[in-house]
Amino acid sequence: MKTNNKAETAENFTHSETLALSGLTNDRLQSYFRQGVMPPTDFPVGPGRGKRRRYGRDQVVILTAARVLIDLGVTPREAFSLASAKPRLNKRGAYAVAAQEQTAAS
Numbered sequence: 496m497k498t499n500n501k502a503e504t505a506e507n508f509t510h511s512e513t514l515a516l517s518g519l520t521n522d523r524l525q526s527y528f529r530q531g532v533m534p535p536t537d538f539p540v541g542p543g544r545g546k547r548r549r550y551g552r553d554q555v556v557i558l559t560a561a562r563v564l565i566d567l568g569v570t571p572r573e574a575f576s577l578a579s580a581k582p583r584l585n586k587r588g589a590y591a592v593a594a595q596e597q598t599a600a601s
Contacts, residue, residue, distance in 0.1 A: 506552040513550040517558040524558070532571045533557075534579045 514521060527533050537557055550558075557578045564574035 508550045508552075508555055510548050510550070513555055513558065516555050518562050519558060523562075527561075527571060527575070530571065533561075533575050537579045 508516065510521075513519075514524065517524075528538070537554060557575070560578035561571070561574040564577060565571055569577070
């Protein structure tokens with residue numbers, strides 16, 4: 496990855512790099528932005544017209560996990576919800592995902 500700004504880190508990926516790392520196509524990623532299925536806390540509004548979008552490491556991980564889930568038949572909205580859920584310890588000391596526990600409780 497090339498960077499001209501020393502303030503940028505190795506965890507700052509271009510749109511093209513993000514597509515290559517996540518396995519998504521440009522059309523598919525843009526459709527997820529248009530549909531609004533990506534959590535706004537993890538994917539804030541774009542940088543503005545004429546500016547290039549940058550992605551952090553966590554965003555690339557969420558995109559990759561969501562792509563795998565969608566390829567397995569999970570709806571995009573549910574896939575992004577699961578992929579962006581923050582793990583936490585449950586009462587038995589095991590990691591659990593809040594979104595899965597909420598679904599099971601319903």
